[in-house]
Amino acid sequence: MLKPILLLAAGSLLPLAATAQVDTVRASTLPPAQQAERLYNSGVAKFNQKSYRAALQDFDRALAAKPDFAKAYYNRAAVRYELQEYQPAVQDYDAALKLDPASGTAYFGRGQAREALKQPAEAEQDYSKAVETNPAYAPAWYYRGALRFEKGEYKAAKADFEQATKADPTYAYAWHDRASAERQLQEYPAAIQSYTRALTLQPELLPALLNRAGTRRRAGDLKGALQDYTQYLQKKQDNPIAYTNRGAARYEAADYKGAAEDFGRAIELDGAYAFAWNNRAAAFLKLEDYKKAEADASKAIALNPQYAEAYLNRGHAREMLRNPDGACQDWRKAAELGLEIGTSYAANSGCGE
Structure with a gap:
């Protein structure tokens, strides 16, 4: 999912203080509000340059000069989010919302931070407040x-x-x-x-x-x-699940050779992918290549000893390879693992008689 972090637009700088011309004395100190605005704009610029530590310092100084600067709290929270300082970010969003309770973006930002803190219920509440405040805010x-x-x-x-x-x-x-x-x-x-x-x-x-x-x-x-x-x-081309899924679709379309090729490609990409080994075994059964089917099902079982479908498929392969005892053993194991059809195959093949 995307993670949009939105900085509130910087306000325009206030006019500079007039310069005194009496003798050689010069007035160079900005009023606190104007100084805070200048530091705020500097922080926004540094945030946009991804200079997060420098931006944090500017927002700190802006808030020291103007403690009720809601947008500075909001943007400092955004910086802290980027620095993965999630709890301090929540605290800054809290301060921003006390000063500006109608800030939908602040609710949204706090929701993001709370998600990062593994607090989904609180995050959902914040997103709800965000849409109540601004229904047009899609994120x-x-x-x-x-x-x-x-x-x-x-x-x-x-x-x-x-x-x-x-x-x-x-x-x-x-x-x-x-x-x-x-x-x-x-x-x-x-x-x-x-x-x-x-x-x-x-x-x-x-x-x-x-x-x-x-x-x-x-x-x-x-x-x-x-x-x-x-x-x-x-x-x-590096996604074994995609090859497995296309192989399953090809299997359903009765293209068993194509299915076996796709499952094989998935195995090449991930040799521990038991699902692909079992599926290729099923394709080999359809292609009447029972030795390969038995080998693939055995590999799937080695990777996952609780894989009921693999026991079922190996049972079919062993039945065709004239190994009735092995087939019965596999079908019973499949049934034991919850695949009831294994019991039917065992019964129909006279297992235990």
């Missing part, structure tokens, strides 16, 4: 939606993401996460449209392409899913 809707999504409150999350996209129709991440909420709600056509909108706004948002592929697969559009997986893999 507050977005981040509250993200927190609700993480809690499994998909309807509420979707509503928040919808508000974010209304407030800012160009907010690609909000469209993406709105689609993910719709997907969780099994609203697949809407999710596909939302992922497509995110990709239109930000073509290089590759998670949207990968998630749209998965949504199309769930909706039964294997052709569209395969197109999306292939387009994703043309741009990013």
Whole structure:
């Protein structure tokens, strides 16, 4: 997720104090309010240059000169957030809000800091105050939606993401996460449209392409899913999950050779990926290459001894390799691990008779 940190706009500098011309005496000290304004503007400039420690010093001095300077508290909080000093940032946002209770951006910033402190409930409250104060502020809707999504409150999350996209129709991440909420709600056509909108706004948002592929697969559009997986893999070849997912789609489309190749590519990228080993075993079963199927299922079991589906597949391979005792043992193990169909296979094959 994006983390927008917004500095309040710097006020224009006040006119410099008049210079005295009596004899050789010169008045050079600025009034405290004017000095604070000058230091504040200097701090903003340094923040924009990512010179955070120097900016912090300027905001410290500005607040020393003008303790009721709300914008300086807000911007010092933003600096402290960047420095990962989250609790001091919260304290500065508290001070800013005491001076300016209607600052929606201060509520939002405090919510960000509280999220960083692993305080999601408090962060959600701040985002709620931010949208109450400024309903047009899209990031507050977005981040509250993200927190609700993480809690499994998909309807509420979707509503928040919808508000974010209304407030800012160009907010690609909000469209993406709105689609993910719709997907969780099994609203697949809407999710596909939302992922497509995110990709239109930000073509290089590759998670949207990968998630749209998965949504199309769930909706039964294997052709569209395969197109999306292939387009994703043309741009990013180091993701074993993407190869595994395309392999699963190819398997469902009865392209077992292509599926085995994709699972193999996933294994090349991550040799400890038990899911890919088991899936390739299933593809080899369809290709009637039972020795390879047995070997791959055994590898999956070695990586995850509790992998019920791998025992089931190895049982099938061993049955075809004329190893009935081994097959029965595997099917019973699959049933023991919660895959009841293992019991049916064992019974139908006369295991134990």
